[in-house]
Amino acid sequence: MIRLTDEQKKILDKYSIEYAKFNEVNDLLDSINDTMLTFVDNNDEPLPQFIELENLYDSIYNSNQ
Numbered sequence: 001m002i003r004l005t006d007e008q009k010k011i012l013d014k015y016s017i018e019y020a021k022f023n024e025v026n027d028l029l030d031s032i033n034d035t036m037l038t039f040v041d042n043n044d045e046p047l048p049q050f051i052e053l054e055n056l057y058d059s060i061y062n063s064n065q
Contacts, residue, residue, distance in 0.1 A: 002022060002060075004063075005018060005063075012056070017032060017035055018031075023054065029057060031059060036054060039053065
């Protein structure tokens with residue numbers, strides 16, 4: 001079971017990441033990573049959305065070890 005806070009769920013919903021369909025945290029993290037990669041500018045610099053998702057990724061990873 002993946003542990004998620006309400007705040008984490010709000011961010012996942014904001015980016016249309018369907019967290020309920022994942023049984024393993026690594027699968028969810030892979031999906032977050034895929035979404036993160038769409039928020040890089042033409043110079044390969046992260047956009048604010050990338051940073052928000054990166055923080056979310058770290059938070060979910062740390063709370064599910």
